[in-house]
Amino acid sequence: MTNPVSAAPLAPAQLRRTCDPASLAFATTAELEDFGEVLGQARAVEAIRFGVGMERDGYNLYAMGPEGIGRHTIVRRHLEKKALERATPSDWCYVFDFAAPDKPRALELPAGDASRFRQDMQRLVEDLRTGIPSAFETDEYRTRLQEIEGEFERRHEEAIESIGEKAKGQGIALVRTPSGFGFAPMHEDKVMGPDEFHALSEAKQKEVQEAIAALEQELAKAIHEVPRMRREAQRKVRDLNRQVVGATVTGLIEELKAAYVALGPVVRFLESVHEDVLDHAESFRHPKEGEQRTLFGIPVPEPESESPLGRYQVNVLIEHAAGSGAPIVYEDNPTHDNLVGRIEHLAQMGTLVTNFMLIKAGAFHRANGGYLVLDALKVLTQPFAWEALKRAMRSREIRTESLGQMLGLASTVGLKPEPIPLDQKVVLVGERILYYLLQAYDPEFPELFKVAADFEEDIERAPESDLLYARVVATIARREKLRAVDRGGVARLIEQGARAAGDAGKLSVAMQELTDLLRESDYFAAAAGREVVGAADVDSALAAREDRQSRIRERVGEQMRKGTLLIDTAGERAGQVNGLSVVQLGEFAFGMPSRITARVRLGYGGVVDIEREAELGGPLHSKGVMILSGYLAGRYCVDRPLSLTATLVFEQNYGGVEGDSASCAELCALLSALAEAPLAQSLAITGSVNQHGDVQAIGGVNEKIEGFFDLCKARGLTGTQGVVIPAANARHLMLRREVVEAVEAGRFQVYPVQSVDEALAILSGQPSGERDPLGRFPAGSVNLRVEQRLAAFAERVLAFAAGPPVRKDWRRGRPR
Amino acid sequence: MKIRRIVVGLDVAPHSRPALEAAAALAGALDADLEALFVESDEVHRLAGLPFARELGVSSAAARPMDPAVLERTLRAHAREARRALAEVAAPRSLRWSLRVTRGSVTEEIIAASTGADLTVVGARRWTPEAARFARGAPATIIVLPHSGRLGGPVAAICPVTVAPEHAMALAASLGDALGGGLTILVLAEDLAEAGAWCEKAGDLLRAMGRRAGLEIVRESQPEALQAALERLAPRAVAVVAAPPAQSS
Numbered sequence A: 001m002t003n004p005v006s007a008a009p010l011a012p013a014q015l016r017r018t019c020d021p022a023s024l025a026f027a028t029t030a031e032l033e034d035f036g037e038v039l040g041q042a043r044a045v046e047a048i049r050f051g052v053g054m055e056r057d058g059y060n061l062y063a064m065g066p067e068g069i070g071r072h073t074i075v076r077r078h079l080e081k082k083a084l085e086r087a088t089p090s091d092w093c094y095v096f097d098f099a100a101p102d103k104p105r106a107l108e109l110p111a112g113d114a115s116r117f118r119q120d121m122q123r124l125v126e127d128l129r130t131g132i133p134s135a136f137e138t139d140e141y142r143t144r145l146q147e148i149e150g151e152f153e154r155r156h157e158e159a160i161e162s163i164g165e166k167a168k169g170q171g172i173a174l175v176r177t178p179s180g181f182g183f184a185p186m187h188e189d190k191v192m193g194p195d196e197f198h199a200l201s202e203a204k205q206k207e208v209q210e211a212i213a214a215l216e217q218e219l220a221k222a223i224h225e226v227p228r229m230r231r232e233a234q235r236k237v238r239d240l241n242r243q244v245v246g247a248t249v250t251g252l253i254e255e256l257k258a259a260y261v262a263l264g265p266v267v268r269f270l271e272s273v274h275e276d277v278l279d280h281a282e283s284f285r286h287p288k289e290g291e292q293r294t295l296f297g298i299p300v301p302e303p304e305s306e307s308p309l310g311r312y313q314v315n316v317l318i319e320h321a322a323g324s325g326a327p328i329v330y331e332d333n334p335t336h337d338n339l340v341g342r343i344e345h346l347a348q349m350g351t352l353v354t355n356f357m358l359i360k361a362g363a364f365h366r367a368n369g370g371y372l373v374l375d376a377l378k379v380l381t382q383p384f385a386w387e388a389l390k391r392a393m394r395s396r397e398i399r400t401e402s403l404g405q406m407l408g409l410a411s412t413v414g415l416k417p418e419p420i421p422l423d424q425k426v427v428l429v430g431e432r433i434l435y436y437l438l439q440a441y442d443p444e445f446p447e448l449f450k451v452a453a454d455f456e457e458d459i460e461r462a463p464e465s466d467l468l469y470a471r472v473v474a475t476i477a478r479r480e481k482l483r484a485v486d487r488g489g490v491a492r493l494i495e496q497g498a499r500a501a502g503d504a505g506k507l508s509v510a511m512q513e514l515t516d517l518l519r520e521s522d523y524f525a526a527a528a529g530r531e532v533v534g535a536a537d538v539d540s541a542l543a544a545r546e547d548r549q550s551r552i553r554e555r556v557g558e559q560m561r562k563g564t565l566l567i568d569t570a571g572e573r574a575g576q577v578n579g580l581s582v583v584q585l586g587e588f589a590f591g592m593p594s595r596i597t598a599r600v601r602l603g604y605g606g607v608v609d610i611e612r613e614a615e616l617g618g619p620l621h622s623k624g625v626m627i628l629s630g631y632l633a634g635r636y637c638v639d640r641p642l643s644l645t646a647t648l649v650f651e652q653n654y655g656g657v658e659g660d661s662a663s664c665a666e667l668c669a670l671l672s673a674l675a676e677a678p679l680a681q682s683l684a685i686t687g688s689v690n691q692h693g694d695v696q697a698i699g700g701v702n703e704k705i706e707g708f709f710d711l712c713k714a715r716g717l718t719g720t721q722g723v724v725i726p727a728a729n730a731r732h733l734m735l736r737r738e739v740v741e742a743v744e745a746g747r748f749q750v751y752p753v754q755s756v757d758e759a760l761a762i763l764s765g766q767p768s769g770e771r772d773p774l775g776r777f778p779a780g781s782v783n784l785r786v787e788q789r790l791a792a793f794a795e796r797v798l799a800f801a802a803g804p805p806v807r808k809d810w811r812r813g814r815p816r
Numbered sequence B: 001m002k003i004r005r006i007v008v009g010l011d012v013a014p015h016s017r018p019a020l021e022a023a024a025a026l027a028g029a030l031d032a033d034l035e036a037l038f039v040e041s042d043e044v045h046r047l048a049g050l051p052f053a054r055e056l057g058v059s060s061a062a063a064r065p066m067d068p069a070v071l072e073r074t075l076r077a078h079a080r081e082a083r084r085a086l087a088e089v090a091a092p093r094s095l096r097w098s099l100r101v102t103r104g105s106v107t108e109e110i111i112a113a114s115t116g117a118d119l120t121v122v123g124a125r126r127w128t129p130e131a132a133r134f135a136r137g138a139p140a141t142i143i144v145l146p147h148s149g150r151l152g153g154p155v156a157a158i159c160p161v162t163v164a165p166e167h168a169m170a171l172a173a174s175l176g177d178a179l180g181g182g183l184t185i186l187v188l189a190e191d192l193a194e195a196g197a198w199c200e201k202a203g204d205l206l207r208a209m210g211r212r213a214g215l216e217i218v219r220e221s222q223p224e225a226l227q228a229a230l231e232r233l234a235p236r237a238v239a240v241v242a243a244p245p246a247q248s249s
Helices: A042-053 A072-083 A115-136 A139-169 A194-199 A202-260 A264-279 A308-312 A336-340 A364-368 A376-381 A385-395 A434-442 A463-477 A487-501 A511-527 A535-549 A551-562 A619-636 A663-675 A700-713 A727-731 A737-744 A756-764 A782-801 B015-031 B044-047 B066-092 B106-113 B130-136 B166-178 B190-211 B223-233
Strands: A062-066 A090-093 A106-108 A172-177 A180-187 A315-318 A328-330 A346-348 A351-352 A371-375 A425-430 A450-452 A458-460 A504-506 A572-574 A578-586 A588-602 A605-611 A644-650 A678-680 A683-685 A724-728 A749-753 B006-010 B033-041 B054-057 B063-065 B097-104 B119-123 B143-144 B155-162 B183-189 B214-219 B239-240
Touching: A042 A062, A042 A425, A042 A450, A042 A724, A062 A072, A062 A264, A062 A434, A062 B015, A072 A180, A072 A371, A072 A425, A090 A115, A106 A115, A106 A264, A115 A139, A115 A202, A115 A264, A115 A308, A115 A425, A115 B223, A139 A172, A139 A202, A139 B223, A172 A202, A172 B044, A180 A202, A180 A376, A180 B044, A202 A264, A202 B054, A315 A364, A328 A364, A336 A364, A336 A385, A364 A371, A364 A434, A371 A376, A371 A756, A376 A385, A376 A425, A376 A434, A463 A487, A463 A504, A463 A511, A463 A605, A487 A504, A487 A535, A487 A605, A504 A737, A511 A535, A551 A578, A551 A588, A551 A700, A572 A663, A572 B006, A578 A663, A588 A663, A588 A700, A588 A782, A605 A619, A619 A644, A619 A663, A619 A782, A663 A678, A663 A683, A663 A756, A663 A782, A663 B155, A663 B190, A678 A756, A683 A756, A700 A724, A700 A737, A724 A727, A749 A756, A749 B214, A756 A782, A782 B214, B006 B015, B006 B106, B015 B033, B015 B066, B033 B044, B044 B097, B054 B066, B066 B097, B097 B106, B106 B119, B155 B166, B155 B223, B166 B183, B166 B239, B183 B190, B183 B223, B190 B214, B214 B223
Parallel strands: A062 A425, A062 A450, A328 A371, A371 A425, A578 A683, A605 A644, A683 A724, A724 A749, B006 B033, B006 B119, B033 B097, B119 B143, B155 B183, B155 B239, B183 B214
Antiparallel strands: A090 A106, A090 A315, A172 A180, A180 B054, A346 A351, A458 A504, A572 A678, A578 A588, A588 A644, B054 B063, B143 B239
16 A cells, blocks of 8 residues: 655755766866767768768768767768878860850860860960961962952953953943943944934844843853852962961961870860861951940940850869869858859840850869768758759769759750769768658659768767767867866766766767857856866856846746746645646757646546647647546546546646646646545656556656756745656756755655656655555555546446436325 | 142942042041042943943842933932042041032043142052053042052052152152051163162162162063052052153143
8 A cells, every 4th residue: 555666755866977077087188189089979980981982873971960969070071081092083174165156065184284274275375366367467378368359350350341342342332330230332432322323223223232132141140150259269268268377276286286185085176176266267367356346336345255266265164283182062052053053144235145154163063073061951942952963963964054044944045065974972961850851752862872871969978988078078179279178177068968968877979069068168267267177167158058048937937936827836736736848949948847737527528638629739748648548447447437527737838738748747636636635736747657557758857857946946945845757767867966955955856756656645645555456445545536436427427327217106196 | 749639530330439538548648638529421321321221230130221310310329429428538537628520431531630630549440451541641640449448558659760759759658658558669661770770769768768668660561560560469559650740741
């Protein structure tokens, strides 16, 4: 009938696993060596090492874990090591494709050679600019050009003159008219007038007209020959130009070809440049002259790259210093264009124009031949970036295409640059949930990211890990140029690490949080004029951090103290218990007591969760309440119907409740209401319960205890106050020193319980009672009262079910 | 010598426009008056009066009947166009200019108009017998512009030894300045010794003026040699230098 375990609260030492500074064999962290490894991430590190070393398709990495663990730092450190061992990737340029002007050609050059090639091409153009005009200035060229032009003129005029001469021989003159030529009969070396013509005999007139008609035909034939002769002359001029500039151009380009003889594509490009220069030698004669382009009389600027000579420029897309190793690129804004590169446009008189010089490199280009690090969430939230990433990884080539073009939205003239082969390892850094969602919903993802580096959030706490933790502190302090930390300070940091892990037996490896705490502790050490960061500075930093974030907690506490929120911390009442909940505000969490009440009556409704009915309760909370029905029926009403309607409510809860950590409190309130056994209001209880009445572990146990402690402390600790927690949570306790001290002074208790019976015994101060071998609860026990109450309900229900009472015999025969 | 009056002969031929521009450039450079003469060829009028008169387009070779009234209108339009072009080239140079329209033989009208002028400018496609007729017929110096296109480029001056070297050099220098480009003087002579002496004197004068020019001797009796020289030099302008009016009269 007694519950021997129930009365034993936890000893102060069990409430906080302290770190003894004396166990740390150093005075300050300045004595400690840097910790080159990664604390507690052996699994993730091995995965990274494997992923980085695996030179096969699809072995890209997904580094997953929560923020602040140091995923980026660890990944980068490993990539840097590997990158130095790898060959420096090639430089890439875009050049004009003379055969397909809208498809710029990609050229690969050895690392460091792209700039040289660009300069060489610039020099070539400059040399041609001086060399070609001087070739055109030579007497030889002028003479030959004059010969061609003169020949054309001569042939043209001779053709006409010969017809004129022939006509003259027939007594007919070739006369120039305003827009051509006409034939007229002559008389005494002069054109015949109409009178003279009419004076001729009809036969003569006819003869003249026939002769003129024949001559006209001949002249028409000669005129039709002119375009052909002109074309011929133009062809000759082109040939001449090629011959004249050929010597200059060939010499210069051959020189360049010799310099790049090992690079086939470059040599082929130079050959096409050679041909193009010969075909467009005229462009070099007066490249800066000529009329400026205008539109409606407004001068239109002509970009250098659009000029005929701009075609010989080289757009160095990406270049590397020779021997610099493989690149590691982190793109923190992974938009579609920032990944695949973009084709910029110039606005000209309201239209957008582009050319190969306006192709700009993206992260793929920069990381080609090396490593690309991206934040998974950022890639997934940028429109089309994820698709672009996968497409590039699958096709192993970079296809620079603007979004507008890709979606068919851009109506401007576009370019289709030749794709560049892609060889890069991608490291995505992101949350676990994204990894598992991608695994579930994107069939390509498992193919492309075969290696998952799963980062731990904490490590086991042991003396050797305490020392490693101290070395990590030393490393961070040196890297961040902070003061060294003495062992007292390190001990406090270790304790805080355990508190952050939410487990006295573990240490959090959230490096960002540790770094922040170190920085803040350093600030307080500096303010106090200390050379070394001590325990007091760490405490100050933690207190200040808590103070900065605790406005809402204090406001809630104030409402409780003033009685606006009804929470008792003394006395007793049936059907009412103090539950505990955790409020999470960003990174700050605090515990808060809540009044839970239960009312019971006869009925068929079972246990009604008012939170659920009011849609203020989450599914886990509803599940917890439904378990209670199972517990009640299984424990007390095996052989009779559960004829109960009970209502459970989180009083003054206006913001919703989730989780099943109050189910044990709710069960206690329910049993108390059934047994009409008052529960101590000086205690609070947390824990979930199963259908057998076992109390199960919950989260945020430290915050919950401290939340009730703070309220009790504000009202004055009486020595009867305390918190009932699941025994399984005892190992998680890392309570504030203040709480531990109160327990030490006997002014506060923490009771670990394994079953509802234990909890009920503590809360009611009465034995809850266990069934004897005959299956009966002891007399006066809470459980017996519960069972009797439920049995009474069931009997009443059976009585109702039997129908209306039978009319008594002695009433028969009596007049109505 | 001072050139005060320049006559430019224009007709419907396409090379009239370069002649006009050259003449305007010369007038501007030499501060001379510009007199333009637009000649309507009487041969065209007579042709248009014939019952079967047809005109073949210069580039299309399409034949279309000629109508005297249409021709009149066309020629008037050409004359108006010549006036507009003249005003256009004269305005930026602030030239004093005039335009006269006549009807007759183009060559004879221009030769007649050039009487008393210091310089006569006409256009021609190349050095043709007709161009030579101008050179012989005009009492003053004549310039022939062989090809259409912009000014600037080599200038050839045909200069008989009968003209005093001082006069020839002064004129050639003026033309060189006005037209730009290198100057080659083709000295027409029969007596080589006489030509040599002339060239020597001309060279001295050029040096004194601080100028450079090529000097070539061409036999007057061999027009084909002159033709060959002109084809070789391919000048933009050919100046035929004659004795100044005062000397010739």
